[in-house]
Amino acid sequence: MAQLLSSSCSLTISSGNKPYFKPFDQCSTAFSTHFACRTTPSSFRKISLREEKPHRSFSVCATAVSSRQEASSQTSSGSHPSSSEPSKPQRVMVIGGDGYCGWATALHLSNKGYEVAIVDNLIRRLFDNQLGLDSLTPISSIHNRISCWKSLTGKSIELYIGDICDFGFLSESFKSFEPDAVVHFGEQRSAPYSMIDRSRAVFTQQNNVIGTLNVLFAIKEFREECHLVKLGTMGEYGTPNIDIEEGYITITHNGRTDTLPYPKQASSFYHLSKVHDSHNIAFTCKAWGIRATDLNQGVVYGVMTDETAMHEVLCNRFDYDGVFGTALNRFCVQGAVGHPLTVYGKGGQTRGYLDIRDTVQCVELAIANPAKPGEFRVFNQFTEQFSVNELAALVTKAGEKLGLNVQTKSVPNPRVEAEEHYYNAKHTKLVELGLKPHILSDSLLDSLLNIAIKYKDRVDTKQIMPTVSWRKIGVKTKTVTA
Ligand SMILES: NC(=O)c1ccc[n+]([C@@H]2O[C@H](COP(=O)([O-])OP(=O)(O)OC[C@H]3O[C@@H](n4cnc5c(N)ncnc54)[C@H](O)[C@@H]3O)[C@@H](O)[C@H]2O)c1
DSSP states (O other): OOOOSSOEEEHHHESSOOOOOOOOOEEEEEEEEEEEOEEEEOOSSEEESSSSSSSSTOOOEEESOOOHHHHHOOHHHHHHHETTSSSSEEEEETTTTTTTTHHHHHHHHHHTTOEEEEEEEEEEHHHHHHTOOOOOOOOHHHHHHHHHHHHHOOOEEEEEESHHHHHHHHHHHHHHHHHHEEEEEOOOOOOOHTTOOOHHHHHHHHHIHHHHHHHHHHHHHHOOEEEEEEEEEETOOOOOOOOBOSSSSEETTTTTTEEEOOOOOOSSSHHHHHHHHHHHHHHHHHHHEEEEEEEEOOOOEEEHHHTGGGOOGGOOOOOOSSOOHHHHHHHHHHHHTTTEEEEESSOOOEEEEEEHHHHHHHHHHHHHHHHOOOEEEEEOOEEEEEEHHHHHHHHHHHHHHTOOOOOOEEEOOOOOOOOOOOOOOOOHHHHHTOOOOOOOOOHHHHHHHHHHTGGGGGGGGGGSOOOTTTTTTOOOOOOOOO
16 A cells, blocks of 8 residues: 655654664574664754655664774785785775665675675665555564674674764764775665655755765765765666767867766656766865765666575565666566566667676775775676566566466556667776676576565565656655555
8 A cells, every 4th residue: 555655754763872673583593682872963863754854854873883893803805905004904884784785785895804884864764664665575674684694794784873964973973983985875766766756856866966965075074085986877878879988988079089977868856866976976086086986887686695695684675666676676576476567668778787796796896996086987887788678578488487477568658768779888897897797597587586476475566567757747745656
């Protein structure tokens, strides 16, 4: 049942100094749950959601017991590569570490010996409550996830719960954790969400652009040497009728030649927020000498990584709904529950895709090979490109092998986009750094379909069809009806 988007909902955290910890009801192992909670001078314990300001007053800071002493004995690829000092694990702040890509990355980096802190305001979980959505896979609270990881591996992950748009909170997190690298996943990342109505469009751009700007100021103020690894999207480029380069293109115009940022043609208020982020980052690299890598990521599929597969409490989220679900993940769920695969329009829309195991690999490669001071480096982060029709055909074939009768249906395209177009995007820079891609295979499709079949009782089929129209967006705050 879809929820009223226009209604306010508020959550209040008790005024005690400790966050609320749920027992491990999904865990067979008894995990230690020793968290200490710190609050910043600017923090207050109220989490609220209102129409115009979905999360601006969200500013609770909690942190797990410091991992500094415990991690000091670890040696791994997380060490500074060329330091003459005794090897010291690099400290990586993962903003958005409770989300789909961020959680898998935080665990992967922790496993590789980096000291990791997660910064997240948990707003993604709030969006689910707001829209009446849920992950296909049951996901545990961030506190339970981190405690489970500690019990299984002995590795600690620090936790700072708060909004990066609150500069006081972000400053305290930076001063406390002292990151060598910041991986920034912490944005509203759904194009349909940004196209629901005016308030969601405004929220998306405020949240994303101001959050990133605050991260840039925090680096300048507190950690000048810190390398920013920022998640952008291939959607920033749009679908030009020429090859897409990695960030820059050399142009000769009226007899003069220059290498310029590749033109951006974003196709939603979300994608436009990413374009603005890229411009702000490029400017601060030039003006302040910030070192940054913009990872223009393709569409991510899959749910398991080596780390999230270790225990069900570590399980990652898997979105299949029309607002947050991404193409291949959605098709696998649709195939598993006997819903026709929802191809938008002609289905010739072609994009870059990658396995979530490659997302974590790419981020690790970017951190281990940092940009130079003042460098704005752009990598196209995907491994293969497919049209929507090609994906539907692959899922149909894989479904047949499992005895599923998978049908495909063309539905009116809710987006404004070319449905047949040229697409050839370069993606060599991460491979040059050592990326070993996981190519989409029959076995991966089998396993994705099997996960979808395993959890098919959790599927709310009303959430599958797209309900957000690019053309119908208006001023009025909308309720998304299933
Ligand atoms: N998932 C994909 O297919 C995909 C593709 C291309 C790019 N990306 C980019 O990768 C990043 C991560 O995507 P994802 O799929 O993991 O998204 P997600 O929504 O699952 O995770 C984002 C996390 O950031 C947190 N967050 C949002 N705003 C915040 C704020 N102001 N302060 C603190 N935390 C905040 C959310 O609570 C959430 O946990 C995004 O920037 C997205 O644009 C994702």
